[in-house]
Amino acid sequence: MRDWNGVGKRGLHLAVWPLEHGFQTETVTVISEQDVLGERLIRRARKKRRADNFLTETQSLSAGDLVVHVDHGVGRYHGLEVVTALGAAHECLLIEYAENAKLYLPVENIELLSRFGHEEGMLDKLGGGAWQAKKSKLKERIRQAAERLIRIAAERALRNAPKLIPHDSIWEQFLARFPYDETEDQLQAIEDVLNDMESGHPMDRLICGDVGFGKTEVAIRAAFVAAMSGVQVAVIAPTTLLARQHYKNFAERFRGFPINVRPLSRFVSAKEAAETRAGITSGQVDIVVGTHALLAKSVKFRDLGLLVIDEEQHFGVNHKERLKALRTDVHVLTLTATPIPRTLQMSLTGVRDLSIIGTPPVDRLAIRTYVSEFDAVTVREALLRERFRGGQSFFVVPRVNDLPEIEAFLRDEVPEVSYVVAHGQMAAGELDERMNAFYDGRYDVLLATTIVESGLDIPTANTMIVHRADMFGLAQLYQIRGRVGRSKTRAYAYLTTRPRAPLTPGAEKRLRVLGSIDSLGAGFTLASQDLDIRGAGNLIGEEQSGQMREVGFELYQQMLEEQITKIRSGEAEGLSESEGQWAPQINLGVPVLIPEAYVPDLDVRLGLYRRLSDLTTKVELEGFAAELIDRFGPLPREVNTLMLVVRIKAMCLRAGISQLDAGPKGATIRFHNDKFVSPEGLVEFIQDQKGQAKVKDNKIVVMRDWSKEADKIRGAFGLARELAEKVKAAKKAKAET
DSSP states (O other), rough: OGGGGSSOOSSEEEEEEOSSSSSEOOOOOEOOHHHHHOOOOOOOOOOOOGGGHHHHOOOOOOOOEEEEETHHHHEEEEEEEEETTTTTTEEEEEOOOOGGEEEEEEEGGGGEEOOOOSSOOOOOOOTTTTHHHHHHHHHHHHHHHHHHHHHHHHHHHHOOOOOOOOOHHHHHHHHHTOOSOOOOOHHHHHHHHHHHHHHHHOEEEEEOOOSSHHHHHHHHHHHHHHOOHHHHHEEEEEEEEEEHHHHHHHHHHHHHOOOOOEESSSOHHHHHHHHHHHHHHHHHSSSSESGGGSTTOOOSSEEEEEEEEOOOOOSOHHHHHHHHOOOOOOSSEEEEEEOOOOHHHHHHHSEEEEEEEOOOTTTTOOEEEEEEOOOOOHHHHHHHHHHHOOEEEEEOOSGGGGHHHHHHHHHHHHHTTTTTETTTOOOOHHHHHHHHHHHTSOOOOOEOOGGGSSSSSOEEEEEEEETTGSSSHHHHHHHHTSOOOOSSSOOOEEEEETTTTTOOHHHHHHHHHEEESSSTTHHHHHHHHHHHHHHOOOOSSSSSSHHHHHHHHHHHHHHHHHHHHHTTTOOOTTTOTTTTTOEEEEEOOOOOOOTTSEEEEHHHHHHHHHHHHTTOOOHHHHHHHHHHHHHHSSHHHHHHHHHHHHHHHHHHHHTTTEEEEEEETTEEEEEGGGGGSSSHHHHHHHHHTSSSEEEEEEEEEEHHHHSSSHHHHHHHHHHHHHHHHHHHHHHHHHHOO
């Protein structure tokens, strides 16, 4: 025990001490950090998000959407319907096909559906051969594309790059400087990057994360490891403002360490720029942060080891060619909030590695977005409301010649606010001065062009007005909107269009998408919507958007990933008709649904079904059940049954069972493609049933007395588990031989 009587003289004493709450003795009063600042916000650990299935996670279906069923093709989704089968209620997705044919898909098999990705398309004929013929024709083209992608990835894996490893003592000292709690996704991204840098092969990783979600910190840590390992780091940003902000962040974090950080952009004087270039060549500059000025031929690195590219989509073709030349044998880290379709698709197919930061910082609120025609009263009220709550606003226009019109509007209609104008054609010194004045709070409104798209981090600015929003691209609008809402204050964005002026179909679609995205971390949803609107384009030199339009992006992606997996495992013959995604049909005559009275919101219910279809283990299902109880109350009997059916489905997949029908007198089992992996195991299984099982018409018939519902469910699970064990044993024996 500490002797508090020996603390010393009376007065105030400070100590670093991990104490949650203070206390009092006769001679001493101890006040902890939490007594003054309040309780710490602790975020519950959550399941890691798989990077390769976020498209299906984040995109919900709406009635009228076109969807693709892996076996039946393109249909139109019409919502959820409860169907009575074998005397029990079963919720199904209703899909309409050509000639008014209808398909009722059980909710536990929802993973067989994907969004088509286009608003218009020809519905396939249910039960016809056209869809299978279309898929077959596509498979050869996909095989060729997959082989080329594998070759690109293999060539990268054969090249060598320096092994960069953090030094423990100084690394911990550096990490202690980070003033925030890292999110789970951020920590995972950092771990991915460090593993890549230690591998000895060139890293090519894409970090996807919303604005303000901590991508820069991932880059700073990678740069620290590289610089302390003795190689140079280049950080390239598309705009001078973003480059300047990155330089300030890097310089601040590296202060006190033996690392020389220098800027290189048009904000830097000619003399300083010449000194920086000389330092890069001699090796005196460890980290250089700049714009495309870093890509000039006059910049020669002595020993470049890490290249960090922020928002690669903003660089032109010539700049990208120069980047390709730079990145041959160095580690490359690319940061983006809204990847362009080609970048996103290359990451999803495994040509580039992908890490997603989808967890928002604690206390971050989603931005409220309004899309409407320009209305002077609404805009005036928005600007004044922000001023009266002590904040600042952005007013963004698409072109420099739009500035005088908005200046006149602010002078005449909102004289109460002060404003400053900024655009890219200004002299560097003047622009820097104006941006700093706004940053210091000397003006209420920054009237600017798209130069604010990247790089401004002003926590007090939380209202955004975008003039002629129809003239901006989807990712560009998302980035501009991300300039607000970077603190704990609720932010507002107003996307305005010309009054009574018709919009192009593309502009209307872009604005509708952005207006509907109001959740945090929606950059991935938006990127996939961009894939839908623009098509995935030219991936590796071969035009593929037409092929994707035939089957929808998600199914194309899945087929491509399956083919890549096969080639990597040495089975390069291509996917046969019988392979690919499939789902068991399970008919137990028990209610399988989430009752509407339990979860009234249809979109939420559909999202729960989608998540449930991805769960396979008992632990995952128990966690899901605990979440349901927490959100909606005690589980109804139907939901308990649904989760048991999902467990049986997982066992059927492992056992290769395509259909399991159970009733009061037993069960019938049919295998996928009418084949069981282990014929010897099947013989053993039938013998184990002691005369109560037989083979009939390519099916296994098992006799049981299952008059009670609980016995039927338990028994069906037991049969599926026994067969799954036989498959597992057969695979193990094959591996050993």
